[in-house]
Amino acid sequence: MIIRLFCALTILFTSLGSAADLGKEVIGRMQVQVYFATNGEPSIAGKALKKPSPAVEKKLKSLRRTSFKHYRVLGVDRQPVFRSYENWLTPLKPSEELLLSFEPRGKAQSGKMMLDLELWQSRKKIMKAGPTLEKGKPLYIFGPKWRGGRLLLAIELVELLQ
């Protein structure tokens, strides 16, 4: 009886395994950090908000075109990259005021991954892009204004699985 049950379970799991969707395979991880950038009083965003590390703050201040005196970390999210399925980043969770959806366009090559990337604000799609991201090299987006400052997103491929 036990042997029959073992055989039945083996066949069942084998069939389930063969029918697994390869598109859901995790091939990397994406991360987004949202910063509140302002030249005014940063505590207006929230008194408990942390400053970014000195290295990150120095990097953010070095970005051309739009530079601010103060930066605060509003939120961060990290999600897996599926082989052929869309996934979402919710950096202000549980708020959905800012959302990012992403999906790989093909196989990663030479440590780089091309993505379909969409940015949503107030539940409306405000930008669509096709960046090729490399691990450790974030893409920065200066987004909407809020409370006298501006929201800055740093989108990064933090892990790329072979």
Next chain:
Amino acid sequence: MNNPDESTIQRWLKGELEGNELKQMEAWAEENATELEAKMGWDALGDEIAQALPSEQEPPYADFFNERVKHHAVELVETPPATKASPLWKRFNWILAPTAVAGMVFCFYLGTRIDQETTAIEQSVAVLEEVYTPASGVHSEVIISGDSTVIVLDGLDEIPDALDIVSGETGQGLSPRMMVKTERESFYF
């Protein structure tokens, strides 16, 4: 009529034949046009030679012509062409080849440098194929800032100050995640 002699042909050509002799000559000429033409050609050539050379000199013969032609041909081969004084720039022809090689090497070096610089840029930033902003009044600017790629979105609606996004508040409306999921399900099923 038998073959007319040379003097008869000459007289016929000069219009001195008359009567029966003229008729016979004309009849022969009609029947032997090729032979007549040959006789006239040789005569003409003989006349030309006789006029060109002094009466005391023997007419040239074939071996004489061949020898002269051969001798002249050897002279043409052996005699070097007359050389002119070269212009000044032609005296530096020897420098053209090394200059061309140096130019090619320089261009190749420039090409490799351009390629390396392009590759360096590509490796140091997130490469953007396109940026599309569907909302009217919203425009994007892509900036390469050092080793970083920056997208600046201008013209976006401001998030209301009253909305506390840090504590989890969101504007009104259906979640886009739910909306996308619902649209896909209604489309495929």
